[in-house]
Amino acid sequence: MSSGSRTTNTDAWGGFDDNLIQGSGSAVIDMENMDDTSGSSFEDVGEMHQRMKEEEEVTAEAAAAEDESTEDGEFLGMKGIKGQLGRQVADEVWQAGKRQASKAFNLYANIDILRPYFDVEPSQVRSRLIESMIPVRMITFPQKVAGELYGPLMLVFTLVAILLHGMKTSGTVIREGTLMGTAIGTCFGYWLGVSSFIYFLAYLVNAQITMLQMLSLLGYGLFGHCVVLMVTYNIHFHFLFYAMWLLIGGLSTLRMVAVLLSRTVGQTPRLLLCGTLVLLHMSFLLYLHFSYHQILEGLLDSLEGPNLAPMQRVVRDVPGLTLNTTMRNPGVMQMTQ
Amino acid sequence: MASAEEASRPFAGFSDVSIPEDIPVEGDISVPVTPSSRDDELSTLDEPVKETVLRDLRAVGKKFVHVLYPKRSSVLLRDWDLWGPLLLCVTLALLLQGGAADSNEQGGPQFAEVFVVVWFGSIVITLNSKLLGGTLSFFQSLCVLGYCIMPLTVAMAVCRVVLFTTSGTVGFAVRLLVVTASFGWSTFASTAFLADSQPANRKALVVYPVFLFYFVIGWMILTFSP
Numbered sequence: 001m002s003s004g005s006r007t008t009n010t011d012a013w014g015g016f017d018d019n020l021i022q023g024s025g026s027a028v029i030d031m032e033n034m035d036d037t038s039g040s041s042f043e044d045v046g047e048m049h050q051r052m053k054e055e056e057e058v059t060a061e062a063a064a065a066e067d068e069s070t071e072d073g074e075f076l077g078m079k080g081i082k083g084q085l086g087r088q089v090a091d092e093v094w095q096a097g098k099r100q101a102s103k104a105f106n107l108y109a110n111i112d113i114l115r116p117y118f119d120v121e122p123s124q125v126r127s128r129l130i131e132s133m134i135p136v137r138m139i140t141f142p143q144k145v146a147g148e149l150y151g152p153l154m155l156v157f158t159l160v161a162i163l164l165h166g167m168k169t170s171g172t173v174i175r176e177g178t179l180m181g182t183a184i185g186t187c188f189g190y191w192l193g194v195s196s197f198i199y200f201l202a203y204l205v206n207a208q209i210t211m212l213q214m215l216s217l218l219g220y221g222l223f224g225h226c227v228v229l230m231v232t233y234n235i236h237f238h239f240l241f242y243a244m245w246l247l248i249g250g251l252s253t254l255r256m257v258a259v260l261l262s263r264t265v266g267q268t269p270r271l272l273l274c275g276t277l278v279l280l281h282m283s284f285l286l287y288l289h290f291s292y293h294q295i296l297e298g299l300l301d302s303l304e305g306p307n308l309a310p311m312q313r314v315v316r317d318v319p320g321l322t323l324n325t326t327m328r329n330p331g332v333m334q335m336t337q
Numbered sequence: 338m339a340s341a342e343e344a345s346r347p348f349a350g351f352s353d354v355s356i357p358e359d360i361p362v363e364g365d366i367s368v369p370v371t372p373s374s375r376d377d378e379l380s381t382l383d384e385p386v387k388e389t390v391l392r393d394l395r396a397v398g399k400k401f402v403h404v405l406y407p408k409r410s411s412v413l414l415r416d417w418d419l420w421g422p423l424l425l426c427v428t429l430a431l432l433l434q435g436g437a438a439d440s441n442e443q444g445g446p447q448f449a450e451v452f453v454v455v456w457f458g459s460i461v462i463t464l465n466s467k468l469l470g471g472t473l474s475f476f477q478s479l480c481v482l483g484y485c486i487m488p489l490t491v492a493m494a495v496c497r498v499v500l501f502t503t504s505g506t507v508g509f510a511v512r513l514l515v516v517t518a519s520f521g522w523s524t525f526a527s528t529a530f531l532a533d534s535q536p537a538n539r540k541a542l543v544v545y546p547v548f549l550f551y552f553v554i555g556w557m558i559l560t561f562s563p
Contacts, residue, residue, distance in 0.1 A: 083363060111468060118468040122541040150469075154545060157461075161553050168560045180450045 117149040117212070125151045132220040135254040139262040145213040152191070152219020158226050159187045163288065166233040170292040186288075191219060194280050198260075201276060205269030207260065217256055224252030225285050232289060245285055253281045397421045404484045404526050414477050414530065422483020425490050426455045429554075432493045433561055451557070458550045459483060466543045472534040482547070485527035489551065492519035493558045500563060512559060520555035524548050 128151055136143055163183040192215075199214045209217075228248050232241045257274045264270045381389070397420050430451035463478035471478075496512045503511070527547050532540045 111464060115468055115470075118465070120542070121538060125542070150465075150542065153465075154549075157546065157549055161549055161556070164553065165556060168556075180454055 114149070117147065120148050120150050124148075125154075128220060129223050132223050132255055133248070133251045135251065135258045136262070137258075139258055141262060142208060143259045143262045145209070145217055145259060147210070147212040147216055149212075149215065149219075152216055152222070155219055155222045155226060156187050156191050159222055159229070160184050162226055162229050162233065163187060163292075166229065166288075166292045169233060187222075190284055191215070191222065194218060194284075197280075198273065198277055201273055202260070202264070205264060205266070205273060207264040207269065207273060209260065209263050217259060221252045221256045221281060224248045225288065228285060229288055233292075241289055245282070245289075249282055249285045253278050256281070393418070393420060397424070400484055401487060404487050414473065414481070417477045417480035419476070419480060419483065422455075422459075422480065422486070425483060425486045426452060429455070429486065429490045429493055432490070432497060433557060454553065454557070455483070455486065458553070462543075462546045462550055465546055466531060466535065469539055469542055470536055471531070471543065473531065478531065481527055481530045482550070485523045485530075485551075486554065488519035488522040488526070489516075489554050489558060492516050492555075493561075496558060496561065497563075500561075516555050516559045520551050523551045527551075 124146075128146060128148075160183045163186065164179060167179050167183065195211070195215045195218045198218070199209070199211050202209050202214070228241075228244045232244060256277055260273055260277065261270055264273055396416065396418060400418075400421055430448045433451050434447055459479050459482040462482060463473075463475055466473065466478060467475070473481075492515050495515050499508050499511050499515075502508075524544070524547055528540075528544050531543055531547065535543050
């Protein structure tokens with residue numbers, strides 16, 4: 001039956017064609033014949049597969065560019081749809097992939113998670129900045145700490161800018177890395193690292209403070225640092241720096257300490273927590289001032305050139321020859337004065 | 338076989354529910370692709386490269402003009418592009434190259450520093466303005482901030498020229514003036530675009546980081562010494 005006609009109708013209705021061809025021009029469909037060749041019987045399925053394979057070979061030789069979709073061809077067996085099916089499948093794969101990627105992105109990189117922490121007004125930020133320098137007196141009742149991140153973040157960036165200014169004026173030469181990288185690393189490292197450490201200690205001694213509150217508190221505590229450094233990077237008086245360090249640094253530290261005290265019970269935990277915070281906060285200010293200030297003074301000392309330094313020592317060790325050497329090198333006389 | 342096929346021809350329309358072999362049927366029945374967009378792509382693919390480059394350059398130039406005279410127009414926002422910011426950033430970084438006491442040690446990182454400062458700073462400001470409830474999209478903000486670096490780049494070029502000719506306090510005063518003016522111009526230009534997208538009472542919260550950003554760049558320009 002199927003060997004006679006070589007039409008390429010290879011789906012379930014292929015039998016239709018054979019019937020009609022055999023009927024030699026009759027338009028009447030022979031129902032009993034149709035039942036036999038409905039395509040659902042085992043032999044017909046086998047015939048269909050054979051026909052499909054033969055057709056495949058022909059088309060595979062003919063269209064060399066379409067050999068990647070022969071699997072589709074086997075599956076459905078229609079040459080025209082083969083190309084379109086491949087395209088559709090690729091399209092669907094792309095859509096599925098895109099859907100998954102956007103779901104993952106929305107889950108993890110959603111900045112809306114941080115949106116409530118940035119919900120502030122300028123007047124609120126201003127009042128919190130001023131409050132960060134005023135220690136509260138009542139430590140028996142837990143003090144309210146604002147959980148916002150805008151103010152602390154802006155203060156950290158301001159500190160970075162001030163530090164950059166300080167590094168530039170002191171002529172720091174960073175050998176491995178950049179000036180900017182060091183400044184950002186120092187400030188962010190301090191803010192995030194010390195916050196985490198104090199939060200960890202607070203967790204150990206069971207103090208009532210959350211990580212967000214600690215970040216916020218320490219961030220606002222950097223306001224004092226910004227003020228002090230802004231002044232002392234430009235006016236180089238040691239006495240001024242020490243006074244400001246004690247006064248302004250002390251005030252902002254006292255504020256943070258008071259808030260922590262109000263949220264901790266027990267003498268030893270209070271001592272531990274607040275002592276650590278005082279130590280870290282005040283020494284950070286010292287470090288920021290002196291690590292770049294010292295270089296400036298060191299530079300000034302050796303600015304006359306490295307070849308004069310040994311001569312200085314010679315002058316000190318052998319005072320008898322001082323007059324002769326200073327006559328020859330008036331620069332040294334200026335230095336020793 | 339041929340006669341059988343010819344015999345089947347009268348019934349081709351009747352029984353042929355499948356696709357005949359010799360006429361391959363292709364087309365977009367179910368895929369909703371608009372053919373017009375394909376035509377557009379083809380048309381820009383076919384044009385000469387010079388035309389494409391010139392068109393992009395003209396768009397960048399138009400945006401430069403808009404930064405020079407910052408009115409409240411939406412050209413910068415509507416079709417944003419990042420070519421202009423990239424050009425400006427690279428120019429600024431090249432001009433700031435080699436400005437250190439021991440230039441043999443700090444030649445490389447300076448370029449990277451400027452790049453990182455500009456792009457990292459722009460991203461932070463954009464995120465900040467979005468978190469504060471801004472309506473601009475991410476790339477629109479990047480575009481605006483990048484284009485508004487132009488006055489500072491011009492100031493850098495002027496400073497370099499000044500450093501060649503004069504030196505000492507006069508030169509420093511001139512440079513300070515130029516940098517301050519261009520810093521103010523940059524901040525003003527970018528806030529003209531950015532602050533409009535914020536709720537009215539929070540404009541100051543968005544303006545401050547922009548101020549800081551251009552201040553840092555201006556500071557890098559002012560303290561540059563070859």
